[in-house]
Amino acid sequence: MPVAPSRGRLRPLGLDEVRITGGFWARRRHTNATATLDHCHDWMERVRWIGNFRAAVAGRIQHERRGREFADSDVYKLLEAMAWEGGHGNALDAITEAIAPAQEPDGYLNTAFDRPGQQARYSDLEWGHELYCYGHLIQAGVAQIRAGGDGELAKIARRAADHVCATFGPGGIERVCGHPVIEPALVELARATGEQRYLDQARLFVDRRGRRTLADGEFGRVYYQDDLPVRQATVFRGHAVRALYLASGAVDVAVETGDDDLLAAVVRQWEATVARRTYLTGGMGSHHRDEAFGDDFVLPPDRAYSETCAGVASVMLSWRLLLATGESRFADLAERTLFNVVATSPAENGRAFFYANTLHRRRRGTVPPADTDSPRAESSLRAPWFAVSCCPTNVARTLALLPAYLATADDHGIQLHQYADAEIATGGLALTVRTDYPHGGSVTVRVDRAPDHPWTLSLRVPDWTRGSAARLTAPDGSRRAAAPGTATVTQVFRPGDEIRLDLPVRPRWTAPDPRIDAVRGTLAVERGPLVYCAESVDLPYGHEVDVVRVDPSTAPQDGPDGTVVVDGDATDDDAQSEEPWPYRPFDAATGPSAAGRAGIVLVPYHSWANRGPSTMRVWLPTHDSRPDSTDDR
Known part of the structure; x- marks a missing residue:
């Protein structure tokens, strides 16, 4: 399991206790294991990021090093993904054999610093990413410990962690790394090994953050x-x-x-960020220049950065908060982010990726070359590799460990948080989950093995069901309404007992908060946990998505093959306009004619850009778009 806290409201279940057997996530995990991992490995050999370790050992690193200063970290993330996948053949051992000789006797390991012709170690904590690289190395080592035992990769990680504690502990360098990630890595290593010094060092790093030990750079501290x-x-x-x-x-x-x-402080920050700085997809980060959060309600869809790695990090945080508190709202955000950010990044073949995840593409892009890397976040279609390729490897490790995010246990029973065809076995309990989620809303849980005393099965009822009729059916056939939050059944279960949760998966309009200026006068469509979008390949030839107008007076309807159809039109009445000024007096009595309206086909956002160059938008202007007259707040 990726996270194994020693305390908290819920106990996570590991990959040996939960197995995804079919459906949406099983297909993506199969593609990840059979295509994405090899793809990432091949590219890292091609761009010589793995070769950096060999060059360091051979004394050629000054002239031969390739990639950014943090390229080592992406090799480590690939290793973590491979560890969760059982080593991925012999690939994990082969890469580890290239890394091991590059580690210094004191545990220091980095190909960008400390050798002839390079900067001294820890001379650039703002941008050097040395501790960041250790963080991903340690996470890969923990994955090996938990997935297969204390192998060579785990030993390398422990030596690096010991070096960090000796160098940055009490009496050492009292600073932090410009890019956090060493903190959760050290805590997880402490959990995996029982070594208190790793936890103590993580606490030191958290307490030092914000003490202005880093230089005030271009974007500020x-x-x-x-x-x-x-x-x-x-x-x-x-x-x-x-x-x-x-x-x-x-x-x-x-x-x-x-x-x-400290926990309460993070919860407060999470609440404020979700309420004011998060996209409909669950994406976070609206600034391209500094890959950063914008101010409250500054969420432009066409400039959404919404980096894939931020989606992965958001899921990591939501999972930790869920385990600590037991509150289903954290699983709600994880679900939204998994389906609409993490699942959006990889192409259907698992060999191309989005780095940034815009909610509005105004121009058709060009297909990136298959044999060269793309500038970071500049590809208008998914690219096979980037000059900064943190996102492909982050997706790979997330999909590899995804079963560990499905369920938890406590002293009272089992809790299901994410829905997929799955088999769950822990202690004296064994369950089989069958569902066509997210396309359908029926989730059936069959009890295969159970103790002879009462216990509780808990099922998350997503917040998106608010105002709808979710229902829970108990083994005796009784039915009851299930409000957003958690639905439970407590009894003595017998093998063969079934519990069914029916969620109202049907298309619905979603309106933005009027304080989000960039999307006033628009609506989006959601269906279950999925966000939908209009894509130009579904419009009449030559039309782009910016001409779409929708009619919110009629409800969106299910279309064929997982699509949704809404009333609207895609006629560009102003295409030939000769007006010299793009603004005109507003006349509430004048609006577009209903003539020519037709069904507009929408597709799941995670699937867009798989059919060639296109334009796309999530937030759709309505026929009666006008400034909100009742509540500007």
Whole structure:
């Protein structure tokens, strides 16, 4: 399991206790295991990021090193994914054999610093990413420990962690890394090994953050969350991935040390960020220039950065908060982010990826070359590789460990948080889950083995069911309404007993908060946990999505093959306009004619850009778009 807290409301179940057997996530995990991991491995050999370790050992690194200063970290993330997949043949061992000789006797390991012709170690904590690289190395080592035992990769990780404690512990360098992730990694290593010094060092790093030990650079100290101590912050700010990794580490430290005040501080920041700085998809980060959160309600869809790695980090944080508190709202955000950010990044073949996840593409892009990497976040279609390829490997490790996010246990029973065809076996309990989620809303849980005393089965009822008729059917056939939150059945279960949760998966209109200026006068369509979008390949030839107008007076309807159909039109009445000024007096009595309206086909957002170059938008203008006259707040 990726996260194994020693305390908390819920106990996670590991990959040996939960197996995804079919459906949406099984297909994506199969593609990840059979295509994405090999694809990432091949590219890392091609661009010589793995070769950096060989060059370091051979003394050629000064002239031969390739990739950014943090390229080592992506090799480590690939190793973590391989560890969760059982080593992926011999690939994990082969890469580890290339890395091991590059580690110094004192545990230091980095191909960008410390050798002839390079900067001295820890001379650039703002941008050097040395501790960040250790964080991903340690997470890969923990994955090996938990998935297969204490192998060579785990030993390398432990030596690196010992070096970090000796160098940055009491009396050492009293600073932090510009990019957090060492914090949750050290806590998880402490959990996996029982070594207290790793937890103590993680707590030191969390407490030092915000003490202004890092230089005030181009984007300010807020960029790497060194402007305020973690406990004093009120919202996530700065670089989105950094902020979310730091928050994950803070939750881990809070849980292991019993620091309720620190945990409460992170919860408050999460609440404010979800309420004011998060996209409909669950994406986080609206600034391209600094990959950062914007101000409250600054969520432009066409400039959404919504980095895939921020989606992964958000799921990591939501999972930790769920385990600590038991509150279903954290699983709700994880679900939204998994389906609409994480699942959106990889192409259907698992060999191309989105780095950023815009909610509005105004121009048709060009297909990126298959044999060259793309500039970071510049590809208008999914690219096979990037000059900064943190996202492909982050998706790979997330899909590899995804079963561990499905269910938990406590002293009272089992809790299901994410829905997929699955088999769950822990202790004296064994369950089989069958569902066509997210396309359908029926979730059936069959009890295959159970103790002879009462226990509780809990099923999350997503918040998106609010105002609808979700229902729970008990083994005796009785039915009752299931409100958003958690539905439970407590009894003595017998093998063969079935519990069914029926969720109202049907299309619905979603309106934005009027304080989000960029999407006033628009609506989006959701169906179950999926966000939908209009894509130009479904419009009449030559039309782009910016001409679409929808009619919210009629409800969206299910279409064929998982699509949704809404009333509207895609006629560009102003295409030939010769008006010299794009603004005109508003006349409420004048509006587009209903003539020519037709069904507009929408597709799941996660599937867009799989059919060639296209334009796309999630937020759709309505026929009666006008400034909100009742509540500007």
